[in-house]
Amino acid sequence: MTTAAKLNIVPFVSVDSMMKLVLAIGVERFLTELAAYIEEDFRRWELFDKTPRIASHSHDGVIELMPTSDGRLYGFKYVNGHPKNTREGLQTVTAFGVLADVGSGYPMLLTEMTILTALRTAATSAVAAKYLAPNGARTMAIIGNGAQSEFQAIAFKAITGIDRLRLYDIDPSASRRCAKNLAGMGFGITICSSGQEAVEGAEVITTVTADKQYATILTDNMVGSGVHINAVGGDCPGKTELHRDILLRSDIFVEFPPQTRIEGEIQQLDPDHPVIELWQVMAGKVAGRSSDKQITLFDSVGFATEDFSALRYVRDQLQATGLYEELDLLADPDEPRDLFGMLLRAGAKEGVVA
Template sequence: MSRRLLHITEEETAAVVDEDLALQAAREAFAATVDGAVFPGLAVHGSDPKNRFTLKPSASATHAGVKIGSYWPGNPEQGLPRHHSTLLLLDQTIGRIAAVLEVGKANAYRTAAADALAVDLLARPDATTLAVFGTGHQAAYEVRAVSRVRPVAEVLVVGRDEDRAARMAADLAAEGRTAMVTGAEEACARADVIVTATNATADAPPLFQAAWVRPGTHISCMGADAPGKRELDPELFSVARVFCDLPEQARRMGESQHAPDKTVLTPLGEVLTGRVSGRTDDADITVFDSSGIGLQDLCLGLALLEKLDMTL
């Protein structure tokens, strides 16, 4: 039987994705992690080891697929972004590809939505000051997503390149936000919420010291999504309550690959569905280790198809 293969272009998905769609898809995905199948991702590299990509498989009761997320650092020389993502959805009756969705921009919304969901579930209700570490592709998406779940009044931008940090602060100010560049220690001293969105690795110093983080802070970290990557001071694991998308994956390729074996990793989906408590005290330091799961991509892809009035 011949079936039509859907091809949804980058331009089509980018035109309909927004923070609300991505956040709702994240809620559905993390709720599904509690009783459904969750498969760990795989981080590999291209023929040139500096070019990396991840495979994120997923399945629900009705759909299944895999997201391929690529990072080609030399792309700007060709006028292309470093990051791109492609979602493949399977025809559940015959096992062939039913749809190909290009979701480069949508993936940035998807990643930020998971971090914002963690902020919504774990940060203090009165959190208004956001510190963002990183000035690259993902950072501004994180600011906008967190601003959907907390009344962010001030954004503190921390970057190792001062010029890029200044440009990002100016861009956020142009959106009507109060944004300024600060150092890492000052940002930690003032922030209610910290988001880390960098490519930092374990052979470099952490982005900030655990001792700088004040009681009551929530941290969503998304940069560690492959073995050898690290953003946080390992000492944070001794003072913080740690949440993640999938414990098995977080210990292998997330920030928690650097955590002591005794560290308790609580799936965020269990907080979302009320099975465990999130923040229990205003003084809690909470960390969300976001390495990304395929269910996020599946739920986002299906939401995009619905928004585009398309069905498999």
């Protein structure tokens, strides 16, 4: 097949290929390299065409499209959020995404993004913590030990040096599973019986619970001075994890303010409450952590540029690993204006009249 004849092909990374890709690269290295892509894109934040995600809400959940572009590449992610799904043996969140060439409009990559989103969320948290966590932090509490928890732990280990975990989940079996999954990876792990116990001695507190409701995973008295809070679970309207008083004591760092004010912990605050844009910290325009006493809060909701970075990273691994399939996605008639003729010729080949 000549190159010209393959204009119809879009590389596709299936779930199976993504797992093989992560295993081939190694999850720690994958997270570290992905974090570098995310950081690189945050640093050139101003180049991006940014828009809040386009959401279609229904009784049971939401389906969202998250597009962005840096002017050369265009990416979007399809992602749903349906908390009731777990009761039916389905995932709460599934996702896939596409990277395309802005110059031709042709898609260049279609990939599963359920696993990839888990990885990019963790990598983003860890990159933020690199600028915001106390110097030399080694202990992290993880409250909520579901699908995201192991990825957070490994990303923090790889990127910030966290190696002691204090796990708490209202479902103790979730904590046990998390500890088991992380066994042998170099963590000292303590399973705790309350959130209060989990935060004891922790320099970083990660909240990553899943219920779609206003919750108070952390109360004000649980958060001592100097701590970095990585608030991951509050990520849609009506879903928060932190008591409002904690927010008032913290310096709050966000991805894209128009989106975070709707979806993040700061939906609890006045719409003009001051926040700091994470990209400005990474670009060296404003300080990250500036004192030992400061409470820093990364109000993570997940933004389209992070998915864009993840799509770029996966695209860049394809050639070396060969872990993709060729998808016949784009009609490519031998003569560009003759779409119908292509159909006729396909019919002639099979002896069928259109």
